[in-house]
Amino acid sequence: MFRQAKAALRKLRHIRFSGQQHTWRLKSTSARDRALQYKPGEQIHGFTVREVVAVPDLFLTAVKLTHDKTGARYLHAARDDSNNLFSVQFRTTPMDSTGVPHILEHTVLCGSEKYPCRDPFFKMLNRSLSTFMNAFTASDYTMYPFSTQNGKDFQNLLSVYLDAVFFPCLRELDFWQEGWRLENETPTDPSTPLVFKGVVFNEMKGAFSDNECVYAQHLQNKLYPDHTYSVVSGGEPLAIPDLTWEQLKQFHATHYHPSNARFFTYGDLPLEQHLKQIEEEALSRFDRIDPNTEVPSQSHWSSPVSS
Ligand SMILES: [Zn+2]
Numbered sequence: 001m002f003r004q005a006k007a008a009l010r011k012l013r014h015i016r017f018s019g020q021q022h023t024w025r026l027k028s029t030s031a032r033d034r035a036l037q038y039k040p041g042e043q044i045h046g047f048t049v050r051e052v053v054a055v056p057d058l059f060l061t062a063v064k065l066t067h068d069k070t071g072a073r074y075l076h077a078a079r080d081d082s083n084n085l086f087s088v089q090f091r092t093t094p095m096d097s098t099g100v101p102h103i104l105e106h107t108v109l110c111g112s113e114k115y116p117c118r119d120p121f122f123k124m125l126n127r128s129l130s131t132f133m134n135a136f137t138a139s140d141y142t143m144y145p146f147s148t149q150n151g152k153d154f155q156n157l158l159s160v161y162l163d164a165v166f167f168p169c170l171r172e173l174d175f176w177q178e179g180w181r182l183e184n185e186t187p188t189d190p191s192t193p194l195v196f197k198g199v200v201f202n203e204m205k206g207a208f209s210d211n212e213c214v215y216a217q218h219l220q221n222k223l224y225p226d227h228t229y230s231v232v233s234g235g236e237p238l239a240i241p242d243l244t245w246e247q248l249k250q251f252h253a254t255h256y257h258p259s260n261a262r263f264f265t266y267g268d269l270p271l272e273q274h275l276k277q278i279e280e281e282a283l284s285r286f287d288r289i290d291p292n293t294e295v296p297s298q299s300h301w302s303s304p305v306s307s
Pocket residue numbers: 102106200203
C-alpha cells in the first residue's frame with residue numbers, strides 16, 4: 001500500500017518536472033552553445049577556464065578549468081541531457097596492502113562536519129531522486145560519482161559528497177566498523193573466541209575467495225612490481241590488521257586534498273552554479289600542496305621473471 005502511494009507520488013513529481021524542463025528548454029539556447037561562450041583565461045568563482053572544445057560527434061562542449069588557489073582540475077561536459085552527473089576523484093596510490101584507500105572510501109561516507117549523522121551517504125539513497133550514487137576504489141584512484149535529473153537534488157547531493165570527501169569525521173569507531181577489529185565471535189558472550197571482523201575485511205575475504213579475482217590481482221602485482229601496482233589497493237585480508245586509525249587519517253590528509261583532485265560534471269545544468277558551490281563549500285578552505293602521488297613508469301624487464 002505504502003509502496004503504491006510512493007510510486008504514484010514519484011510519477012506526479014516526474015510529470016511536473018518534465019513540464020518545467022520543456023518550457024525552460026524552449027526559452028534558452030542549448031547547454032552546448034552556452035558553454036561555447038566561455039573563453040580561455042576567463043575567471044569564474046575561483047576557477048580559470050583553460051580550454052573550450054566542441055565535440056560534435058558526442059553532441060557536447062568540453063570545458064577544462066583549473067582551480068586557482070589549489071590547482072584542482074575540472075572537466076565539464078555540457079550536453080543537452082537532463083541526467084546530470086557529478087564526480088570527484090583523487091589519485092590514491094597506496095604503498096602497502098592494508099587496503100587504506102578502500103577503508104577510507106568506506107569511512108568518509110560514515111559522517112562529516114556538516115552532516116555528522118550516521119551514514120549521511122546511505123540516508124540520501126532513499127530520500128534523493130538520484131539516478132546513480134556510489135563510490136569506487138581502483139588501483140590508483142578513488143572516485144565518488146552521482147547523477148540526478150533534478151537541479152535541487154543535484155545541489156543537495158553535491159553538498160553531501162563534498163563534505164564527505166573533504167571534511168569527514170573519520171571517527172575511531174567508524175574505522176573499527178569499516179576496517180578491522182577484534183571481537184568475540186558472539187559479541188554478547190565473552191567466552192567465545194576472539195575473531196577478526198570489519199566490513200572491508202570481510203568484503204576482501206569474499207573477493208579473495210574468487211579464483212578470477214586472485215588471478216587478476218596477482219597478474220597485475222607481478223607485472224608492475226616497482227610501485228603502487230604491486231600492492232592490493234582493496235586490502236589483502238592478512239595485511240588489513242596492520243592498518244592503524246592514525247595511518248588512515250594521514251592518508252586522507254595527503255590524498256583527499258583539492259591539489260590531488262579531479263572534478264567532472266556532465267549535463268545541461270549551468271556550470272557556474274557547480275563551480276560556485278564547490279568553491280564556497282569546499283575549495284576556498286584549502287591552500288595548494290604538492291601531493292606527490294605521481295606514478296613513475298615501470299622500467300622494462302631485461303630478462304624473464306618467475307615467481
Ligand atoms: Zn568496499
